[in-house]
Amino acid sequence: MLLTTNFSLDEFESKDGSSMPYTVLQNVKELANALQVIRDHFGVPVTITSGYRSPAHNDTIEGAVKGSQHTLGKAADLKVQGKTAREMYDGIEMLIDKGLIPQGGLGLYSNRVHYDIRGTKARWGVSADNAKKGFLGVLGGLVLTWFIGKQMGL
Structure with a gap:
């Protein structure tokens, strides 16, 4: 079932094969509309690595919160x-700030982003400073710290 131009329902299905309740389906449709805006903004494919999770499946995910927005x-x-x-x-933060997609949770991980449509602002993830700097910026900071330590005889 196609939900938007670029997203189908099967991309959101729980990985344990559990059926999606009707109320969850309504939320997934709203989420898919927001993800379509994100996809249109970037102009390239967006891959959903985890969408709806049945409560049983969510319990098997390391670090997942009970009652997660995924459920x-x-x-x-x-x-x-x-x-x-x-x-x-x-990019997603900018779309939220402009009111183009719903306010919600936005989590930054090393290789992916979590976005949800909870309706209230929530932010978390890897160190914002290190994420902005990238690997070379962090490496440069470590080298500078080492150099200063050497100069001070530490």
């Missing part, structure tokens, strides 16, 4: 072709 069909973990997690995060 309500309001969340998706995403990868965007050719974009870093930080680029995805910043």
Whole structure:
């Protein structure tokens, strides 16, 4: 079942094969509309690595919160072709700020972004400073710290 131009229902199905309740399906449709805006913004395919999770499946995910937005069909973990997690995060934040997609949760991970349509602002993830700097910026910071330590005889 096609939900938007680029997203189908099967992309959101729980990985354990559990059926999706009707109320969850309604949330998934709203989420898919927001993800279509994100996809249109980036102009490249968006991959949903995790969409709806049945409560039983959610319990098997390491680090997943009980009552996760995923169990309500309001969340998706995403990868965007050719974009870093930080680029995805910043792009989605801009779309939220402009009111083009619903306010919600936005999580930054090393290789993906979590976005949900909970209706209230929530932010989390890897160190914002390190994510902005990228690997070379972090490496440069470590080298500078080492150099200063050497100069001070530490």
